[in-house]
């Protein structure tokens with residue numbers, strides 16, 4: 001079968017970006033849209049609106065003038081450096097239409113991306129887990145692709161999960177726990193004045209992608225954090241959340257598949273400064289976000305990318321989707 005593989009950049013010399021992204025979303029949605037629906041906004045946000053998206057290392061496969069497959073890739077290009085990301089390349093999404101599979105198109109797309117990553121000095125390659133990711137690995141629903149990647153030198157490392165809670169009509173709010181050290185803490189919603197203190201907190205405690213998320217998204221979702229302050233008004237913990245009011249371009253990963261749900265709420269990430277841990281701060285932040293979402297009409301709530309099932313089960317969460325981390329070195 002004759003097919004041609006060209007970069008997004010090349011394709012856009014004669015086509016419009018919006019047209020390209022709509023074609024890719026439709027191609028994907030035809031097969032997987034009922035599980036993982038990708039709207040134009042989501043495709044745009046996770047590609048062209050994300051720093052580090054490589055237009056020149058993302059490809060479309062064309063057969064008879066039709067796009068039948070594609071791959072998108074990213075590297076870390078933020079000013080905020082993360083040591084472990086320096087040698088990392090991410091394959092964000094790879095897809096070939098079922099009618100065109102087993103003809104070597106997927107392999108060719110992968111080879112192109114990998115060769116370019118090599119030139120860029122990227123030695124650790126992941127499927128998913130990119131900044132503004134679709135997936136934190138390969139989803140179990142697409143499990144048959146695991147063997148395909150394994151044959152091409154990728155190792156399956158371990159699993160991670162998205163958890164879900166189905167909110168009942170008369171769902172009870174969850175009680176906060178007393179802080180173990182007996183001191184006073186204030187947990188409250190963030191507002192536009194909290195940007196600097198939250199940035200400073202992230203720099204101290206989580207100087208990687210969570211810091212970048214605040215930097216990139218705070219303007220769009222400034223009231224989408226619960227913050228915990230100690231008696232001296234020192235910020236010691238945060239919990240990000242969102243719901244159907246959160247802007248499409250300001251969502252965290254937990255809301256990625258919101259189009260499947262009536263009114264999805266999402267929680268995560270959550271973090272507490274090291275010296276403040278084991279004091280029920282994380283639990284109370286989590287419960288504050290959960291109660292907020294219940295009170296504001298979320299019909300389902302997702303906590304993304306976690307292995308803390310035992311903790312979250314206690315407040316009504318169960319596994320929704322599981323993913324396998326896949327890496328090639």
Ligand SMILES: CC(C)(COP(=O)(O)OP(=O)(O)OC[C@H]1O[C@@H](n2cnc3c(N)ncnc32)[C@H](O)[C@@H]1OP(=O)(O)O)[C@@H](O)C(=O)NCCC(=O)NCCS
Nearest residue numbers: 093094095096100101102103104105106107142145148151
């Ligand atoms: C994974 C995926 C991209 C592979 O695409 P593909 O075009 O079928 O890939 P290939 O044709 O290169 O390889 C498929 C098989 O066909 C074989 N093949 C390639 N050319 C062939 C030919 N001309 N005749 C017969 N078989 C052929 C390959 O050897 C391969 O078999 P192997 O894995 O046993 O080696 C595709 O299955 C897909 O879109 N899956 C769903 C999306 C997904 O899971 N993405 C990952 C997470 S984002």
